[in-house]
Amino acid sequence: MADRCDIAVVGGGVVGAAAALALSRAGFDVQLIERGMPPALPSEEYDPRVYAIAPSSAALLRELDVWPQLPAQRLCAYQRMRVWESAPERALAFDAADVGESQLGWIAEQSQLLAALWRALPAGVARTNTSVDGASFEQGALLQLSGGDLQARLVIAAEGAGSPLRERAGIVTTQREYEQLALVAHVTTREPHRGLALQRFLPGGPLAFLPLADGRRSIVWSLPVDEARRLQALPQDEFHQQLASAIQFETGDIVDSTPRALFPLRLMHATEYVRDALALVGDSAHVVHPLAGQGVNLGLADVAELLRVLTGAREQRSDWAGARVLRRYERARKAANLEMLALTDLLDRSFRSVVPGLPRVLDAGLALLDRIAPAKQALIRRALA
Ligand SMILES: Cc1cc2nc3c(=O)[nH]c(=O)nc-3n(C[C@H](O)[C@H](O)[C@H](O)COP(=O)(O)OP(=O)(O)OC[C@H]3O[C@@H](n4cnc5c(N)ncnc54)[C@H](O)[C@@H]3O)c2cc1C
DSSP states (O other): OOOOEEEEEEEOHHHHHHHHHHHTTTTOOOEEEEOOOOOOOOOOOSSEEEEOHHHHHHHHHHHHHHGGSOOOOOOOOOOOEEEEOOOOGEEEEEGGGTTTTTOOOOEHHHHHHHHHHHSSSOOTTTEEEEEEEEEESSSSSSETTEEEEEEEEEEEEOEEEOOOHHHHTTOOOEEEEEEEEEEEEEESSOOOOOEEEEEEETTTEEHHHHHHHSSSSSEEEEHHHHHHHOOOHSOHHHHHHHHHTTTTTTTTTTTEOOOOOEEEEEEEEOOOOTTTTTEOOOOEEEEEEGGGOOHHHHHHHHHHHHHHHHHHHHHTOOTSSSSSHHHHHHHHHHHHHHHEEEEEEHHHHHHOOOOOTTTHHHHHHHHHHHTTTHHHHHHHHHOOO
């Protein structure tokens, strides 16, 4: 006899854990299946993986009562951001105060988010160390798990970019390798960050400096593969010099840094987000370039929409796991995700363009945009949404 539940969420990363929590709080009988162990307790050391959390994501986490559980001393609100190409004086500058807000977002560690989400899950919801060995989708879903079969009305795949359930369902994806690696580290800079995030578009890819709560900054530097490996292997002093020079000394000298980690970058979009009794969320459905810091934010927006659509249908006593309801989720999220995918891809490609003069035109565009207040305010509002 198979165990039964309303919804099986497969994958317990930030997006899957948030989906399991939100849907169980809404009264669905949920099981969360994670192939790994439960997330480790966050350590004193800052996690090398940090996320820029948008206000809309913070709002969902607040609704789930997870936001107040994040240690305040490890959350860094940032109020301002400057983006440029050729020279910092020509930057497009965003300030939360321009739109009457107190911050543009927060920088949070992945491990803190995961720990807080998992701690909030009701007892008996999570199954860890459990693999999905088979799945069929007829009249609901039947998952063959390493611990026995599980019957669900709906399966939510939150397995990250490689999503085996997406593959199993035969959902086609559009993919492109960026042939870039993101070099990630935390650095101590001579100048305090004062809640300012920086991003410079370089010919090899964008370089971002994000403020951390302990005064350091986290860097995400997208680079051609060979260049990323070369920079990773440099002695610390030399790396510090090249980094300070790349950001045109806007942070002052770099005086210390943590070990440098590399992450592969690619673009991916699933052509369908739903099938009978199956919905994709987060990186299982879309992977964006990290230059806009939007991956988790888009995933959490998927969760918020799925929650809205499923609870709405249940209130109206319609078949909440049925194709018509799932298509509503797909319609709403696909358009928004594609917009972000296209924008980040366009920005990355344009600034790295070999078309003579194009980066210069964009550089002028950033400087010009900075002087058009309504356009700038519209951009900030869009980023906060
Ligand atoms: C360098 C870099 C910087 C980034 N910075 C930002 C940022 O500032 N802001 C932002 O919003 N995003 C950022 N992102 C994007 C972000 O990391 C991803 O969008 C996010 O991790 C996706 O979360 P997820 O829960 O969908 O998938 P994942 O984090 O990949 O989680 C998937 C989970 O599913 C589990 N799993 C996989 N397969 C199975 C299976 N078959 N059965 C059971 N469990 C399974 C895995 O063990 C894992 O726990 C960045 C990405 C990179 C590479």
